[in-house]
Amino acid sequence: MSATSPRANLPEGIDPDDEWRGLNILDPDVQAAFRVDPYPFLAHLRSADPVNETPIGMWRVTRYEDCQHLLRHDTPTGVRRTDGKRFGEEQMPAALQDGGTFMLQQDPPNHTRLRKLVSKAFTPRAISRLEPRIREIARDGMQRACERGEIDVIADLALPVPATMICEMMGVPVEDREQFTQWTADSTHVLAALTSPPDVVERGLEAVRCLADYFEALIAERRKSLTDDILSDLIRAEEAGDRLSPDELVVHGAGLLTAGFETTIGLIGNGILALLRHPDQLERLRTDPGLEASTVEECLRYEGPILLTVRVAHEDIPLGGKIIPRDAMIFVMLAAANRDPAVFDAPERFDVGRKPNPHIAFGGGTHLCLGAHLARAEARIAIGEFVRRVGEFEVLEDQITWGASLFRVLGRLPVRFSPRD
Numbered sequence: 524m525s526a527t528s529p530r531a532n533l534p535e536g537i538d539p540d541d542e543w544r545g546l547n548i549l550d551p552d553v554q555a556a557f558r559v560d561p562y563p564f565l566a567h568l569r570s571a572d573p574v575n576e577t578p579i580g581m582w583r584v585t586r587y588e589d590c591q592h593l594l595r596h597d598t599p600t601g602v603r604r605t606d607g608k609r610f611g612e613e614q615m616p617a618a619l620q621d622g623g624t625f626m627l628q629q630d631p632p633n634h635t636r637l638r639k640l641v642s643k644a645f646t647p648r649a650i651s652r653l654e655p656r657i658r659e660i661a662r663d664g665m666q667r668a669c670e671r672g673e674i675d676v677i678a679d680l681a682l683p684v685p686a687t688m689i690c691e692m693m694g695v696p697v698e699d700r701e702q703f704t705q706w707t708a709d710s711t712h713v714l715a716a717l718t719s720p721p722d723v724v725e726r727g728l729e730a731v732r733c734l735a736d737y738f739e740a741l742i743a744e745r746r747k748s749l750t751d752d753i754l755s756d757l758i759r760a761e762e763a764g765d766r767l768s769p770d771e772l773v774v775h776g777a778g779l780l781t782a783g784f785e786t787t788i789g790l791i792g793n794g795i796l797a798l799l800r801h802p803d804q805l806e807r808l809r810t811d812p813g814l815e816a817s818t819v820e821e822c823l824r825y826e827g828p829i830l831l832t833v834r835v836a837h838e839d840i841p842l843g844g845k846i847i848p849r850d851a852m853i854f855v856m857l858a859a860a861n862r863d864p865a866v867f868d869a870p871e872r873f874d875v876g877r878k879p880n881p882h883i884a885f886g887g888g889t890h891l892c893l894g895a896h897l898a899r900a901e902a903r904i905a906i907g908e909f910v911r912r913v914g915e916f917e918v919l920e921d922q923i924t925w926g927a928s929l930f931r932v933l934g935r936l937p938v939r940f941s942p943r944d
């Protein structure tokens with residue numbers, strides 16, 4: 524390739540003439556480069572073709588206003604096709620064809636019924652009562668790390684805080700964590716069954732089966748003595764008859780457990796990595812702990828763990844000079860919207876005091892993340908404790924290791940530091 528080729532100015536894998544607009548999600552090389560740094564690809568897609576039809580008929584929307592338009596139901600969208608089937612259901616592995624009973628894969632009225640059953644555990648009031656426990660877990664992790672002068676941010680802080688909290692809220696024995704941590708990470712790939720390699724999807728399906736078996740056994744046990752945890756609430760709803768089917772019960776047990784920590788590990792880990800890479804912002808937060816809440820919002824915007832969510836057009840939708848046809852699947856590219864220069868001043872800058880910060884890392888509309896208050900509280904406390912206790916530091920690995928999850932979650936982040944306090 525000649526030095527004057529447009530490729531020379533673009534990250535590896537970006538070809539502006541390519542019908543995928545450089546982001547061919549089926550190409551393993553592009554996948555690998557995208558994993559390392561998705562933002563140049565997303566910026567290119569947003570400026571070259573903001574409402575983009577891919578060669579496989581799926582659409583990608585990258586501008587903030589367009590994403591909001593689709594999420595907020597300004598225009599008719601759902602998460603299923605207008606015939607009630609999931610997009611691409613016919614091409615999915617048999618095990619997934621009749622599955623998908625988790626609330627994120629349901630349109631109203633089913634979605635409304637399912638979400639109502641669990642939402643009371645996630646209100647701001649319910650979450651504020653959990654804060655002392657969140658702090659205790661974060662302090663405990665940091666205390667042990669301080670004694671060693673070394674921390675793996677993921678294993679010692681970013682994972683234990685959300686994993687312990689969601690286990691305690693759900694009534695899942697936290698000692699079983701070793702068993703299901705791999706399953707929850709692997710199972711996330713089932714969400715991308717249409718575009719992931721078959722072996723990855725098969726591993727995801729096996730993890731889903733293991734999680735289902737695990738929850739069936741746990742539910743059988745819990746039925747003998749119901750308590751005040753979320754699993755008991757779900758069992759009561761199932762026993763009340765038509766409000767939850769046995770299948771929905773298992774799916775929501777496994778789904779809430781997975782949603783409850785697979786993502787928040789990413790928020791805490793990516794957030795701390797961003798702070799370590801921007802020592803001026805770390806110092807700013809250290810001297811002004813009042814910035815903890817806005818730091819979390821900036822971590823969500825700048826390096827959130829979930830890059831996209833899915834909607835299906837329920838009518839022909841005119842957008843960006845094109846028509847997205849009824850029943851087309853649309854990737855709403857949250858991470859691209861969150862760095863849209865039309866909305867965010869200097870979007871590539873990590874600024875812990877950024878205001879306003881109307882990011883959409885939690886999606887929007889009726890499916891707006893149910894766990895947003897919990898994730899925010901966990902991240903604010905965990906990141907706050909980290910910054911309070913860590914003085915001089917050295918990141919021990921140059922290369923980033925990503926975890927097994929579909930989401931943007933680090934595998935490990937070892938840091939040597941001199942403790943403060």
Ligand code: HEM
Nearest residue numbers: 626627782783786787790832885886887890892893894898
């Ligand atoms: C940083 C952490 C988190 C991020 C970035 C995140 C992000 C998201 C996103 C993007 C969606 C889809 C929204 C849409 O399509 O409009 C979602 C849905 C959901 N999230 Fe989270 N999430 C996080 C943490 C959590 C936690 C801690 C829980 C707790 C159980 C949770 C439970 C859920 C549930 C149940 C849904 C489906 C809601 C529905 O369909 O009504 N999430 N989340």
